[in-house]
Amino acid sequence: MKAAAGLQSKLHYDETFNCVQCGYCLPVCPTYETMKSEVHSPRGRINLVKMLAEDKIKAEDLREPIEKCLGCRACETACPTSVQYGKILEGAKEVLENAEQKSITQKLSESLIFDQMFPSKRWMNTIGYLSWLYQKSGMQKMAQRTGITQFAPLHLGKFESVLPDLPSPAERKNRARLFKAIGSRKVTVGFITGCVMDAIFYETNRNTIDLLTKAGAAVLIPVNQTCCGALHAHAGKIADAKLLAKRNIEAFEKEKTDYIVNNAGGCGATLLEYGELFKGDIEWERSAQAFSNKVRDISQVLSELDGLSFTKEVNGTITFQPSCHMINVQKVKNEPLSLLKQVKSKGYREMNDKERCCGSAGIYNIVNYEDSMEILDSKMKNVKETNTSIIVTANPGCLLQMKLGIQREGLEKSVRAVHLVDLLVEAGAVSK
Amino acid sequence: MELLMEEIRSIIPSDQIFTSLADRYSYSYDASFGSYLPEVVIQVKNKEEISSLLKLANTFNIPVYPRGQGTSLSGGPLPVKGGMVLDMSQWNGNLKIYPDDLVAVVSPGVLTASINQEAEKFGLMYPPDPSSAHVSTIGGNLAENSGGPRGLKYGVTKDYVIGLEVVTPEGEIIRTGGKTIKNVTGYDLTKLIVGSEGTLGIITEATLKLVPKPPASKTMMAVFDDLVQSGQAISKILTSGILPAKMEIMDQSSIIAVENYQPLGLPIDAEAILLIELDGHPLAIEEEMKKIEVIFKGFESVKVKIAENQDEAQSYWKARKLVSPAIVKIKPTKVSEDATVPRSKIPDMFQKLKEIREKYDIHLVVFGHAGDGNLHPNIICDKRDTEEMIRVEKAVEEIFKAAVELGGTLSGEHGIGTLKAPFMEMELGAAGLDMMKRIKKIWDPNNILNPGKIFPEEGQKLVLRE
Ligand SMILES: Cc1cc2nc3c(=O)[nH]c(=O)nc-3n(C[C@H](O)[C@H](O)[C@H](O)COP(=O)(O)OP(=O)(O)OC[C@H]3O[C@@H](n4cnc5c(N)ncnc54)[C@H](O)[C@@H]3O)c2cc1C
Ligand code: SF4
Ligand code: SF4
Numbered sequence: 001m002k003a004a005a006g007l008q009s010k011l012h013y014d015e016t017f018n019c020v021q022c023g024y025c026l027p028v029c030p031t032y033e034t035m036k037s038e039v040h041s042p043r044g045r046i047n048l049v050k051m052l053a054e055d056k057i058k059a060e061d062l063r064e065p066i067e068k069c070l071g072c073r074a075c076e077t078a079c080p081t082s083v084q085y086g087k088i089l090e091g092a093k094e095v096l097e098n099a100e101q102k103s104i105t106q107k108l109s110e111s112l113i114f115d116q117m118f119p120s121k122r123w124m125n126t127i128g129y130l131s132w133l134y135q136k137s138g139m140q141k142m143a144q145r146t147g148i149t150q151f152a153p154l155h156l157g158k159f160e161s162v163l164p165d166l167p168s169p170a171e172r173k174n175r176a177r178l179f180k181a182i183g184s185r186k187v188t189v190g191f192i193t194g195c196v197m198d199a200i201f202y203e204t205n206r207n208t209i210d211l212l213t214k215a216g217a218a219v220l221i222p223v224n225q226t227c228c229g230a231l232h233a234h235a236g237k238i239a240d241a242k243l244l245a246k247r248n249i250e251a252f253e254k255e256k257t258d259y260i261v262n263n264a265g266g267c268g269a270t271l272l273e274y275g276e277l278f279k280g281d282i283e284w285e286r287s288a289q290a291f292s293n294k295v296r297d298i299s300q301v302l303s304e305l306d307g308l309s310f311t312k313e314v315n316g317t318i319t320f321q322p323s324c325h326m327i328n329v330q331k332v333k334n335e336p337l338s339l340l341k342q343v344k345s346k347g348y349r350e351m352n353d354k355e356r357c358c359g360s361a362g363i364y365n366i367v368n369y370e371d372s373m374e375i376l377d378s379k380m381k382n383v384k385e386t387n388t389s390i391i392v393t394a395n396p397g398c399l400l401q402m403k404l405g406i407q408r409e410g411l412e413k414s415v416r417a418v419h420l421v422d423l424l425v426e427a428g429a430v431s432k
Numbered sequence: 433m434e435l436l437m438e439e440i441r442s443i444i445p446s447d448q449i450f451t452s453l454a455d456r457y458s459y460s461y462d463a464s465f466g467s468y469l470p471e472v473v474i475q476v477k478n479k480e481e482i483s484s485l486l487k488l489a490n491t492f493n494i495p496v497y498p499r500g501q502g503t504s505l506s507g508g509p510l511p512v513k514g515g516m517v518l519d520m521s522q523w524n525g526n527l528k529i530y531p532d533d534l535v536a537v538v539s540p541g542v543l544t545a546s547i548n549q550e551a552e553k554f555g556l557m558y559p560p561d562p563s564s565a566h567v568s569t570i571g572g573n574l575a576e577n578s579g580g581p582r583g584l585k586y587g588v589t590k591d592y593v594i595g596l597e598v599v600t601p602e603g604e605i606i607r608t609g610g611k612t613i614k615n616v617t618g619y620d621l622t623k624l625i626v627g628s629e630g631t632l633g634i635i636t637e638a639t640l641k642l643v644p645k646p647p648a649s650k651t652m653m654a655v656f657d658d659l660v661q662s663g664q665a666i667s668k669i670l671t672s673g674i675l676p677a678k679m680e681i682m683d684q685s686s687i688i689a690v691e692n693y694q695p696l697g698l699p700i701d702a703e704a705i706l707l708i709e710l711d712g713h714p715l716a717i718e719e720e721m722k723k724i725e726v727i728f729k730g731f732e733s734v735k736v737k738i739a740e741n742q743d744e745a746q747s748y749w750k751a752r753k754l755v756s757p758a759i760v761k762i763k764p765t766k767v768s769e770d771a772t773v774p775r776s777k778i779p780d781m782f783q784k785l786k787e788i789r790e791k792y793d794i795h796l797v798v799f800g801h802a803g804d805g806n807l808h809p810n811i812i813c814d815k816r817d818t819e820e821m822i823r824v825e826k827a828v829e830e831i832f833k834a835a836v837e838l839g840g841t842l843s844g845e846h847g848i849g850t851l852k853a854p855f856m857e858m859e860l861g862a863a864g865l866d867m868m869k870r871i872k873k874i875w876d877p878n879n880i881l882n883p884g885k886i887f888p889e890e891g892q893k894l895v896l897r898e
Binding site: 020021022023024026037038044048051056057061064065080081 | 450452453454455457458459461462463475501502503519522543564566567568756757760761764765766814815816
């Protein structure tokens with residue numbers, strides 16, 4: 001019996017035919033490396049999607065292989081025939097999401113995470129406030145009782161211990177909406193503050209604005225912006241992702257900006273794919289594409305403006321852990337490195353396989369904790385070989401993960417992880 | 433089957449046994465055509481496990497299919513009769529270089545490119561370089577006797593194997609050859625097993641010969657307005673006392689496909705491009721390159737460009753590398769053949785291929801290893817289009833006929849597997865094929881190991897439809 005045509009199109013059955021099963025994607029896939037079987041390889045996953053579309057297997061047979069995929073899309077970059085793995089993966093996730101019989105508690109906790117927490121500024125701010133309170137007052141019990149750690153039940157405690165210092169609620173509330181360029185204005189950019197980024201890495205956002213203005217950009221923060229929807233899309237909740245995307249598109253359409261800038265590799269990739277997300281949607285496709293065309297990573301804008309010089313030497317040797325989505329989806333590769341190389345330090349050393357995913361991957365490290373840690377351990381082996389003292393990252397998820405990796409290896413005394421933006425500020429960035 | 437599974441579980445750790453439907457489907461294919469569901473997949477990690485499994489298989493009369501990374505283009509590891517797939521790809525723990533003996537000893541799942549990488553640390557080189565080297569296992573390369581662009585000067589996989597450890601189809605563990613470069617003790621079973629496509633034994637360890645890494649290399653691109661002259665030029669160079677490391681050809685359809693895929697500024701009016709790499713002592717290759725240039729100048733239809741540096745050389749080779757991905761943009765299915773002809777017959781083969789392209793109205797692209805006559809006629813089609821696939825099947829048959837008639841062979845490097853089995857008699861004759869069958873029968877009386885490969889079944893035809 002043939003599966004319904006609707007299912008085949010949702011699963012992007014036609015796209016699976018572009019896979020010639022050459023296996024070129026196997027060596028770059030982190031889960032194939034750690035899980036050591038074809039079901040956890042890109043080629044295997046694509047084949048299983050095809051098998052489901054042909055009704056040869058059941059949705060449940062596909063679930064584990066798809067859930068264990070990081071979505072890092074290194075396979076896409078390696079593929080000689082440009083199979084659009086990301087599209088196949090999202091289609092599969094959507095089908096699995098719809099096929100699943102969920103328990104009531106599962107539904108409730110998911111709704112809390114996806115419908116309320118991530119799209120909500122208020123929630124994210126609350127997390128920011130509470131973490132601040134937790135840090136400043138040492139009231140561990142209180143933070144736990146409020147339940148932040150309980151919906152993603154698994155190992156949040158571990159992540160909590162690597163969170164950075166947070167701003168006070170007053171400071172958070174009083175952030176301006178418009179920042180003038182220092183010196184002559186070369187461009188106006190809209191800034192995507194991001195949800196996790198703004199909640200936990202508030203300081204990095206402040207530094208981002210600082211760098212942009214010093215480099216000659218006026219920075220706008222549209223108030224109605226919301227979560228980019230990456231986590232929703234990756235969880236197969238396409239309808240939710242679209243709702244969030246629409247709110248962002250509307251929020252930025254109102255402003256006159258040259259670029260829409262972000263400092264989180266994963267979010268950037270999703271924003272860049274809004275155009276694709278609304279493909280064929282007469283009402284939204286054009287504005288979504290216009291939005292995507294403006295999306296840039298902070299490193300791209302800083303490189304283009306070329307308005308900064310760096311006055312202080314950073315104490316330590318540096319290695320760089322790029323974000324997968326930045327490399328494989330946004331195709332931003334050289335800009336962060338060229339910025340890093342302008343920084344005075346004790347030297348830059350490249351790690352082996354630097355482009356391999358660190359295992360953070362959205363909320364992968366929360367829902368697939370053990371698998372993620374295996375991938376992280378293999379990354380940390382390469383980090384250790386560089387013998388450097390600073391790991392620079394370009395995405396909040398990777399940053400937390402690397403901090404966790406440092407802790408796992410007991411390297412807290414000798415190694416630290418920082419966001420690229422923070423390092424640039426530390427390096428004494430001033431207007432040229 | 434239940435009883436067999438019980439026995440398997442008593443000798444193999446459970447995390448190495450895969451029985452779920454998803455797992456079985458994941459080992460049901462390779463990079464060629466068709467998908468066959470095995471009953472069980474076992475990831476083997478040592479020779480004792482393999483030996484016990486093969487003994488069991490003989491008792492229960494169940495077929496066993498060794499599999500590397502499944503990059504075969506001829507159907508080599510497909511479990512066409514169900515049974516057990518032995519996944520060798522995770523057995524990659526041993527890769528040791530003995531620089532003083534110029535040999536490497538490796539376990540079967542080691543990736544081919546890693547051997548060369550490791551050898552380079554000692555100033556040595558493992559020359560065989562199939563395009564799939566960074567994905568395929570050495571076990572798979574040995575079984576297929578893989579070749580690559582460097583085959584012209586350095587030969588193919590079989591020229592670098594001096595010793596093997598093998599589990600026979602009946603489960604005995606034997607050693608062939610050894611660690612010495614010279615060895616004439618008895619029949620050369622090493623060479624018999626290399627290229628036997630996993631039908632005569634399962635390779636569990638290999639001792640490979642290494643050579644000194646040449647200190648320098650140089651690349652040239654030659655553009656031809658006339659295809660026949662490109663063939664003449666190839667012969668002229670090879671008879672002039674120069675042996676390039678690589679000599680690759682792309683025909684006009686490949687050039688156009690690459691330009692459409694990723695514009696590199698290739699001349700789309702040209703009938704062919706020849707890429708030549710020389711390696712050796714820097715002064716020697718400088719001299720030889722000049723000689724080649726002079727030879728080419730003797731042909732009026734040629735323009736030559738010598739790469740000034742490594743980056744420029746890389747960009748020339750990039751064009752060649754892009755052929756495969758470029759052509760599948762035209763249509764998704766690629767039937768990749770590797771019919772090989774004597775070098776002097778390359779122009780005739782090109783002519784034949786042109787006729788076949790027109791006769792069957794198919795999209796046929798030709799590129800390949802010009803220096804050793806190993807062409808890759810690739811037919812670009814869509815396997816969902818049954819009517820087209822029937823024409824393709826007929827065209828493939830004619831390609832083989834043409835190659836054999838020109839004194840060539842069905843396969844220069846991809847092996848026979850399931851796809852070329854129907855044409856074996858055409859090349860070998862009935863008695864020749866029978867001799868091979870008899871060897872198989874003696875080694876594997878119960879026909880346990882990789883059945884359905886190399887030897888055609890009664891009335892077997894080429895089928896590229898599922
Ligand atoms: C894009 C692409 C490019 C390619 N380029 C080339 C090329 O340039 N030159 C070339 O020669 N080939 C090429 N190939 C074909 C293929 O890569 C080779 O045939 C390769 O040797 C197969 O290795 P594998 O590990 O994938 O083995 P598999 O495909 O898994 O198996 C191949 C055969 O080996 C047997 N086998 C595997 N392991 C063992 C073992 N340990 N003992 C006994 N038998 C075993 C299997 O039963 C099967 O018959 C290419 C393939 C692709 C997809
Ligand atoms: S590299 Fe691309 S074509 Fe090859 S197996 Fe992977 S997805 Fe398929
Ligand atoms: S997205 Fe990453 S983890 Fe998933 S199949 Fe591709 S390479 Fe592997």
